[in-house]
Amino acid sequence: MTDFSLHSRLSADTHLLGDFPLCRLLVMNDVTYPWFILVPRRAAIREIHELTEADQHQLLRESSQLGQQLEKVFKADKLNVAALGNLVPQLHLHHIVRYQDDPCWPAPVWGKSSPVPYATDRLQELCRPLLALLIDFIPAERFRSG
């Protein structure tokens, strides 16, 4: 894990929420969608199948936990879960909460509109209930304030 560092583009576009055992949990700085990203803290990984089998299972576990809680907290109509990486090759897994009345339903969200940054208190308000549910999965000392 020593060589991991977050890609500069991910770092610029997101806020850090905390670290699961394997992945860094980020939230996209865009009020348009509740949009979360998991980044395995491993160096030089571009595709899911490049992770070890144990890491793949852990990624899946963290992704499923996150997805389940996102569905619950945000009453999502649908989750969009995706590893694209055309612009940012570092492996990262999008988890986007979609609603049938959101701005680009049913199209995918990427590249559709310019991100609208959160006001700080709005971001904390968004993330607090989610983080409360993830507290068993993200060790407390790894939480960041939104």
Add this chain to the structure above:
Amino acid sequence: MTDFSLHSRLSADTHLLGDFPLCRLLVMNDVTYPWFILVPRRAAIREIHELTEADQHQLLRESSQLGQQLEKVFKADKLNVAALGNLVPQLHLHHIVRYQDDPCWPAPVWGKSSPVPYATDRLQELCRPLLALLIDFIPAERFRSG
């Protein structure tokens, strides 16, 4: 597994290639991209986290196998792996081979251009080397001719 039936839209847009132990393997009927889809043969599942843990692991195993072989056979610059399901709620996992000179790089492919159907022999030519590599993972009796 008894109640599984493929969503009519998936069935209309793809060709059946075979069945992994868990998933049906489909190829999108669009020459624009080498575009494969895994559909877990389980009824009434919309999100990955709704699968049992054993099924989640099996989905990951099949997805990683497929991804690894796609990268090899098609010399992909990048894979796009995604579970969206905004139009077709039945859980299905896209695996799209992307090239830096493909028609919509670096944007995602969905909704960008109308699909251009394969000529039959072109489809067989595309899929033969891939299926040869997957033969250990898809039991022989479950292969379909492209």
